Amino acid sequence: MSKAYYNSPIGWLEITSSDRGIRRITRVDKPGKSADDQLLNLAILQLQAYFLGERRKFSLPLDWEGEPEFSQSVWEILLEIPYGQTTSYLSIAEKLGNPNAVRAVGQANRHNPIAIVVPCHRVIAKNGDLQGYFYGLDVKRQLLQLENPNSFGIQGALF
Helix, strand or coil: CEEEEEEECCEEEEEEECCCCEEEEEEECCCCCCCCCHHHHHHHHHHHHHHCCCCCCCCCCECCCCCCHHHHHHHHHHCCCCCCCCEEHHHHHHHCCCCCCHHHHHHHHHCCCECCCCCHHHEECCCCCCCCCCCCHHHHHHHHHHHCHHHHCCCCCCC
16 A cells, blocks of 8 residues: 645645556545555546546546455446436436445545545435545535535625
């Protein structure tokens, strides 16, 4: 496992990779020592482009080995949510063939190890409310504003 750090607009991100792909992207209080690793460098470049509004989809190999099968199926659906759009926990549960699995979908979202690249921030309540994000609703709103300022812009920002 190798690690690198990127100082993003939402704070320091620690990116961890294995021989198979990106394992984790998590927010940390301060950076450690970054490895010189081609995949990690590519991940940083793609994250920089995302935060500049220049990248809408990531093209990185992901490594979910050892993660629960149900969670992986939820994360696969998250990867299908287009940039700037949202879906609901219920919609994901329905895609999985179990509309009663809304809470399980929420838990899988909560334990998503690859933040931003696997866009769990694009999942909202069926009534349109922002709900749950492991880095707080302010960060969730910030990511949604970046992707779709018309729908998630700050009230009064035009005046």
